[in-house]
Amino acid sequence: MTGAQILIEALIEQGVDVIFGYPGGSILNIHDALLDKADKIRFVLTSHEQGAAHAADGYARSSGRVGVCMATSGPGATNLVTGIANAYMDSVPIVAITGNVQLELIGRDSFQEVDTTGITMPITKHNYIVKDVADLADTVREAFIIARQGRPGPVLIDIPKDVTAKAADFTPKKVTRPEARFTISEKRLERAVALINESKRPLIYSGGGVVFSDASDKLKEFLLAIDAPAVFSMMGLSALKHDDPQNLGMVGMHGTPAANRATIDCDLLIAIGARFSDRVSGNRAMFAKNAKIIHIDIDSSEQGKNVRCDVALTGDAKRVLDELIRRAEKKDRREWNEYLKEYADKNPLPYFKKNSDITMRDVVKTLSRIMDDDALIVTDVGQHQMICAQNYEFKKPKTFISSGGLGTMGFGLGAAIGAKVANPERQVVLLTGDGSFHMNMNELACVVSENLPITVIVLNNSVLGMVRQWQRLFYSARYAHTNLARRTDIVKLAEAFGAKGFRVERIDALKDALKNAISRNSPCVVDVKIHKDDSVFPIIPPGGSVSDMILKD
């Protein structure tokens, strides 16, 4: 077998059924070999390598499997970089395969040559350049183990062109998935349980780790056992039903007043699979300053990285929660829960309806009511994303796909492609803004040619809303370069790509228009006109704390 054939066999062995990518000179052999295995591996040709990386990411987030993307050397590899960095920040298991120039040309500034492993070193869990075809199959096997073991993340395999042409034997092997091994000391568990039992006002702060490790049911069990409320990072949102009485909503910069209040009033904060990012904690020294902190995470380096930590429990969320549920005293903490309930009722998410314009919240609320319970909601980055995080009524875990850590505008369309390919039977909606949409709308070409029934809803306020909002609040309303005023006709654009386009300008037409677009079961773009001053509140200024929360203009 050639190296290219070995690579494909090794991918099939790992259960890979789809690759997102874009061909080029250095990766020709692999594409050629893929042609012979088209019955086993579907190849999704994106418009741009960045879209392929985001698609692999969306595929992985929505399915729990490893996403695979592929690109040629040089610009192909550098175009993957944003997507890989995005997956790294949000701990998403993807394997990126890049071609490189032949070994003999490496280091000579050859055509389409870059130092791919050097460039991607800080944004991958690990990366390889395979110089000997004999190492190729085992490298693929190891890459898949690393991508999903412990805290998941991206792995890159760079393969020089001549290595894909050289012949070697391929010996199939049984797929092994060694799990990370953790032993939590009895002493630590006892200390954690003692803190929980002593606590009058415990609060759970739950993150993406709970969603990824399928620990949502365990979380609910734990909440019931210790009668504690929960707040969520954006990555953790879909872990608990939106209307669960113990759900206080999102915490942090754009979190609900009640969730943020709870972080001040709690006497014990139990963080699970969350990393105290600056968007959650703001001023690190002030965050949960009256509370002891128990931090449960699969990555021990997260414990004590951003905020202090009284007890660190390292391990898989599901297993650690099991231990705690078994040991913690069942307790009634009615007073604390009632206090927060009352606080939440008196301090809802602020909402301003100035006139008959459609607000972003209207769209999200409408969408919540018409989508299936298991529909996948994908977003880009900006106001629409935060409004969605605040207001969408999540009913099932792993239904929210959004760029958290890196905050990548342009993430959405690629991610939606990946999510739809992984879940052909489920509804997939991309909620985006006109800024984000313009960044990677080229992927509409891929959506149409793959005939993926994705509904794209563009919340079109003709400005870069989130940045503009910061300019209004923190830069004396000096609107530098945020007035997009693009003259793109999004409906015509959608039609030009071969999708269906709709425009909605009046609130009374909104629900029917969205319903109609979603029920068409074909690629659609809905252009929804939003007023440029529609904003996201509350907002805690960067580096601030809960007392700095701004509730209105």
Add this chain to the structure above:
Amino acid sequence: MELYTLSVLVANHFGTLTRVTNLFSRRGYNIKELTVGETENPKLSRITIVTEGDEPLLRQIRKQLSKLHDVKAAKVLPFEDSVSRELLLVKVKACPEVYDVLRKTRAVVLDGSDECIIAEITGETKEINDFIEIITKFDILEICRTGATALQKGGANINSDLEVNGNGNYVL
């Protein structure tokens, strides 16, 4: 700010040192000294890093290092309980007084001519610093100095940390 010595067992192949130094630069950690060399096991190299900081920072550095796939064990060497050595080579203009002074130190002359002398000294960082102070009154042509390399005293050794690295992952 205190100085700490980290001992790191890594896979002995190209790129590993870059991964380690990249991590330090990416997270804003400081490398005061760094040495690297193969171990008794040709598959493994050992990197010794002297860094500056406090206990929490040091814990963080150790944990971040342990996450690198090529790092097989990472350990902080307790200062009181370790031996540490640096090597210095110095080239000075030859004169009779140099020989007199060198004789009074632990330095060894490795190469000598009418023109210049290359001398070697090994010792703890302080000994090397003291030696440099003595020798600077002569005409130094160039100096070359390694970082510290260190081992923990007693039976404790880094190989016992090998099986599972600090992040709970099997060493592949």
